[in-house]
Amino acid sequence: MAISLRDNLLAALSRLPGTREFHIHVLVSSPRKNATLFPFAIPRPRAYLQDILILLSEQATPDSPRILVTAIEACVYNVAATSCAILYVSKVDSTGQGAVPSPTSTVVRSLLAFYANPATRPVAADHLWIHLFARAQAQYLFPNSSEHPGKHPLSDIKLCAWWRRVLTDVAGELDTQVRPGLKVELYYILPGYSEFEAAYALKNVSASAITTPSWRYGHPYSQTDIPLPCPPEHSSGLKNLGHFIPSFDDDPKSRFMDEIAYTTDGDGVKSPARKRSRTMSHGEGSHSKDKEAVVEKETQNGPLGELARVSADEFWERMSFRQECVAGAVTGFFTLGISSLLNNTDSPHSTVSPLAPQPGQVSSQINKRVLTSLTSNVEFSNVERSIRATEILESAIKGLCEGIAPIPTLNTHAPRALVNPRDFDRRTPEPETSSSQTFLAPPRTPPPRLAHGKRIIPDISPNPFPEPVTSLETYNSHIYGSICVSNPVTAATVGSQNMVAKQEDTVTEASHVTVLAVRKKKKRTE
Template identity: 65%
Template sequence: MNLRDHLLKSLRDIPGTREFHIHVLVSSPRKFQGLFPFAVPRPRAYLQDLLVLLSEKSTPDSPRVFTTAIEASVYNIPSTSCAIFYVSKVDTTGQSTSPSPAATLVQSLLTYYADPATRPISANNLWIHLFARAQSQYLFPNSADYSGKHPLGDVKLCAWWKRVLTQVANDVNPAADVEARIRLFYVLPGYSQLEAEHSLRRATSSASDAPAFIWTYGHPYSQTEIPLPCPAPTPDPHRNLGHFIPSFDDDPKSRFMDEIAYTPDAEGIRSPPRKRARTVLHSNDADVPKEAAAEKDRHGGKEGRILGDLGKVSADEFWERMSFRQECVAGAVTGFFIAGISCPSSPSRSGMSPIAPMPGQVSCQLNKRILSSLMTGLEFSTVERSIKATETLEGAIRGLCEGIAPIPAPRTTPNTNTRAVDRCTPEPEASRALLAPPSTPPRRGKEYVADVSPNPFPEPVTSLETYHSHIYGSICVNNPVLPSKTGTENTAASTEPATHVTVLAVRKKKKRAE
């Protein structure tokens, strides 16, 4: 079962009567060396981009409108048989019929990669990373202006992610003769373990029927049960913080790692270490004494150099100092969640090249083009604009699969809207084409070098067959509607007798007469 069918299958049990339409874009693997840019040597990794777009029709005659979008990345590290699933952004438009399908869709996507029976890559260990930060909008521009959108608050969002990952851990179903090791970790920067547990417990609206996994408050870089993605260097003294913390786009951990690696000490920029005199005056490198070569590797050698304070800051200190970062002290609670799942993947995928494209995958350029069109050329502030944006983007996906490159329609303002911002002079079309979604700036220094070696496999070519078999799909659901909470409370209040409450009065002690 491919990813599209797996997601559609999970949506069939959602309460209510509606019709879901999904678009799943998975790029082909490509070489990537920026996952652990400060590790020496850097491990070979392969990157895939994921974009899931879900639209909905409340009635058969109503138009489709986007309700949920998920952006994620999958990193495959064959040297350690590990994979990293990084959830970059999850967003909704607020225009879905209740209940929202966002939780079901996210949970199904993570389970597809966590379960060894459906995992599409050959890796025995999967690490799920995400950073929970509550914002009004992520992937749907101007969706925060829609009155029906009610995004979760900071603590409720962290509790929501913890509940989703707990359900994913429960859904992992390895083979009968295989034992799965599952470890869950989380950190709320600035909170102690007791404060974090109390805050998330209060934010949970209802108790889950699924058995609860034991969560560890902290990081996973001290445990040895599940192998870490980055292989340990030889010799071991060269191991530093860059071998533990992966770097993702638009992630606060990556920005902090850059500062630790490139920011000079408080005293200012240090002078370079004094060079030792050569004791043997020969041009042949073999005549250089071993002591001088070792000194060169420690201070100036490219292969053995540890940048900045990466060799001094431990993983415990890194997470403690994250509590003082701007992203974590801006007045809102944030959370880092990491799930480690260790169980052998399907034997049918062993022996395959990690860079070989699979059926249904698209080129990374097509994926980036659709994402850029979504975030820079469309608008979701009203129902009418959301319908138009959904039609434009879904047509663009189909057109790109057919070999046609449609240009998304520019933002238009209806005449009925008389806001001052809508009456301003429109921007030139050329300037709109140059807009790009915000992202983390490129790395500083000359340490990060992209892998320019050629790909032995050609880029996948999409077609209508690929579009109908792997990318686009739909499903109609007709299930009982969940009972209203308000109605349940009123019914309970009318049928149950009032509870008698006895108030105990405090008897005052009489003063003795002197």
């Protein structure tokens, strides 16, 4: 029997030093059809999307309350046409209210290794690509957690070094355990930095005991060792930029791709179609309609905008001038590719439809409701509010799995960044609604673009499989788990975990300027 993601994470947490108890909730949604991964590819590949949400709470003693310490939001795309999968890590956050050492890096590393290893990968794919975008922020998933004095967010360069170290450990573990027929490639780009500058910036903060496989500075779209997820055009076998760059939510690459697709020249974005004048003759009007029909046909049969003229090298060169990459902070794009040409005929997924829900998976609506409650209804600015937020979220997850609609909890201390005082004057009493409507997440992406009045991305056909029905058995067997840890703590372990906090404190102290007063010379008295 294959090990589940929950059990794999608990096994990794059991090796942490110290004495405490961990409580984990792992929500993996059932597969659903998705057409937004490569929206500008011709033809557009069929992909299947799954959401991943991991919440980890900690309990110092059996009598102490639980406090959430780590949260991870990720998603998995399965492209069956090329036997490729993409694991995109969207957000990783911690509250800074747990014991030392922090379990965040352990959980992240275990999650990546679970999907990277062909023996434990729950997706029927021979090749896996791990993508992530590193951008330092005070908080990602825990509202107002930056106000807690125990949280020490990593700076921009230290965050890039942290991700590089985590991916290096995952790649090194695969390189030593999985043999033969395995290929592992590591790529990274710091926009605005040359290869020498990026290596110099990370050399003092990205030390790792594992030196192989080595990193390559650049993008993976020119290599041929590991197949790329998006297949080429059927007719010519060619690829444009839309076949290389995947689009994710809240990712600067996606916004830049959108601009390139709707740009007709180097000076700006394509203007809307000019309206026909009322005084235009019948012949001129017919000619205008014929020309518009030709343009529409070219749009449907060929790549949009400059996608056919911008290469992958030029794309990353121009990314250095994007606002997200020149705002004064160092950002990084990291990619890990794994190719396993192993015999997967005995895999249980080989004869199952990629859309069929697996045991332990939940509806995507449950993930959205829990994520909305986490980012909107609670906060983590101090210990008392964090304890209350942990109780609300954990009880909501269990209630959703049991089919009991959780009662929306009014938060008297809502995150200040999400509250607009002017909205109180416009609020009116609303009729009572079901909790399913209360907890639905608002859309995070803009509506799809229109080309000549038609959708660029067609509507998705309905899923032939019904949404999975969760129960208390599903909750106890696949979603929730706990483990008591009691391991010796060495001085070296504590010192390495406290290094991050000490470095942040050093940066703060260095920014303080002490002004020395000039001593006045005393007058000599005769």
